[in-house]
Amino acid sequence: MNKKVNREKIPKHIAFIMDGNGRWAKKRGQIRTFGHRFGYKRMMMAIRHCADIGIKVVSIYAFSTENWNRPQEELDVIFSLIRDNMHTDAEEFIKHDIKVVTMGDITRFPQDMQDKLRDVVERTKHNTRCTFNLCANYGGRADIINAVNKIIAKNPSEPVTEQTFSGYLYNPDLPPPDLIVRTSGEQRISNFMLWQMAYSEFLFIKTFWPDMNEKLIDKCVIAFQKRKRRFGKIEKE
Ligand code: IPE
Numbered sequence: 303m304n305k306k307v308n309r310e311k312i313p314k315h316i317a318f319i320m321d322g323n324g325r326w327a328k329k330r331g332q333i334r335t336f337g338h339r340f341g342y343k344r345m346m347m348a349i350r351h352c353a354d355i356g357i358k359v360v361s362i363y364a365f366s367t368e369n370w371n372r373p374q375e376e377l378d379v380i381f382s383l384i385r386d387n388m389h390t391d392a393e394e395f396i397k398h399d400i401k402v403v404t405m406g407d408i409t410r411f412p413q414d415m416q417d418k419l420r421d422v423v424e425r426t427k428h429n430t431r432c433t434f435n436l437c438a439n440y441g442g443r444a445d446i447i448n449a450v451n452k453i454i455a456k457n458p459s460e461p462v463t464e465q466t467f468s469g470y471l472y473n474p475d476l477p478p479p480d481l482i483v484r485t486s487g488e489q490r491i492s493n494f495m496l497w498q499m500a501y502s503e504f505l506f507i508k509t510f511w512p513d514m515n516e517k518l519i520d521k522c523v524i525a526f527q528k529r530k531r532r533f534g535k536i537e538k539e
């Protein structure tokens with residue numbers, strides 16, 4: 303770990319919008335899915351490294367509600383990485399004391415993929431060092447609409463507060479992201495954690511996701527630690 307990382311000011315929750323797999327592959331004269339395969343390995347590295355730094359929650363935006371509009375061959379590769387590689391890596395999560403949770407409507411995925419995902423979640427549920435929040439078939443709007451529908455179904459006349467509303471979102475027990483890092487140079491949100499990001503810090507970095515490494519993660523954490531988060535208040539004199 304970079305010595306400039308302040309152990310006392312580690313973000314609790316870091317979220318990655320892992321973008322640029324396709325362009326990274328294309329730059330190398332390879333097909334897009336080559337980038338996803340490489341990107342998967344970098345995702346495992348990022349989770350492990352963040353856990354080692356002391357970050358308690360690592361969210362990875364792996365598949366959005368809009369990503370269904372990609373060619374089937376590409377979806378098949380992404381799904382096989384989540385279904386097979388992640389299932390094999392359950393041992394790795396257990397070894398590193400990492401709990402796996404999912405965020406998003408996984409019921410739209412093929413049944414065998416759902417089963418394997420649930421198995422990884424089940425086998426890692428007692429781990430405590432760090433939580434890996436896999437955002438799959440996730441959309442910020444879907445998250446909000448799903449919460450609204452749950453509220454209506456439960457008691458449509460009950461007044462809603464920000465606090466009670468948060469309790470109906472996917473994974474309400476996770477703290478909101480302190481830092482959101484998007485790779486690949488795009489400076490947009492692409493329907494990620496719209497509610498939860500109200501006071502997140504953002505970093506948009508040019509690196510394509512498959513070039514992500516430990517040093518860059520340290521640099522992101524150091525940049526976060528230099529930010530002054532005010533939450534609407536003013537600095538003490
Ligand atoms: C991110 O890389 C992975 C997913 C969205 C699944 P992309 O596949 O979006 O790569 P680019 O942005 O086309 O380069």
Ligand code: IPE
Pocket residue numbers: 319320321322363364365366369488490492
């Ligand atoms: C955002 O990346 C979604 C994920 C990282 C899963 P995209 O590549 O899908 O986003 P856009 O289309 O460039 O906005």
Ligand code: MG
Pocket residue numbers: 321322323
């Ligand atoms: Mg992209």
